Amino acid sequence: MSQDEMKSNVEQLAKLQTGLETARDELDGINEEERLLEWEQSFFPQLNSMFQMKEPYDKLWNTAWTFHQKHENWTNGRLIITPFLDLIAINIFILYISKLLSTRNIKNVLIFHFYIVLALFNQNYRGKG
Numbered sequence: 001m002s003q004d005e006m007k008s009n010v011e012q013l014a015k016l017q018t019g020l021e022t023a024r025d026e027l028d029g030i031n032e033e034e035r036l037l038e039w040e041q042s043f044f045p046q047l048n049s050m051f052q053m054k055e056p057y058d059k060l061w062n063t064a065w066t067f068h069q070k071h072e073n074w075t076n077g078r079l080i081i082t083p084f085l086d087l088i089a090i091n092i093f094i095l096y097i098s099k100l101l102s103t104r105n106i107k108n109v110l111i112f113h114f115y116i117v118l119a120l121f122n123q124n125y126r127g128k129g
Contacts, residue, residue, distance in 0.1 A: 006068055009061040020050055
């Protein structure tokens with residue numbers, strides 16, 4: 001299957017999703033009007049089944065499209081786990097700051113400034129690479 005076909009399927013499913021959500025909003029509006037008029041509210045089971053029937057196709061084509069877009073980086077690019085490393089670094093940084101603030105030692109303040117400069121350099125370097 002070509003890239004254009006995958007992209008087209010994802011776009012068509014997105015349009016279908018938008019249409020289904022619009023229909024659901026309109027039907028919710030009808031139900032609200034019925035409630036205000038104290039009428040029996042209508043039930044639209046077909047709409048929920050349409051959402052459920054669309055879901056496997058949505059997962060399939062979005063997964064295929066995402067894989068097609070990113071497989072080159074995954075297979076030939078460098079392994080990037082920076083979001084996880086950043087979370088670990090942030091936790092260590094918070095613990096270090098709390099210790100630094102409790103000691104108020106000039107050596108610790110200088111080390112703190114060094115880490116900030118290093119983090120900024122690392123962020124800029126990572127952004128260019």
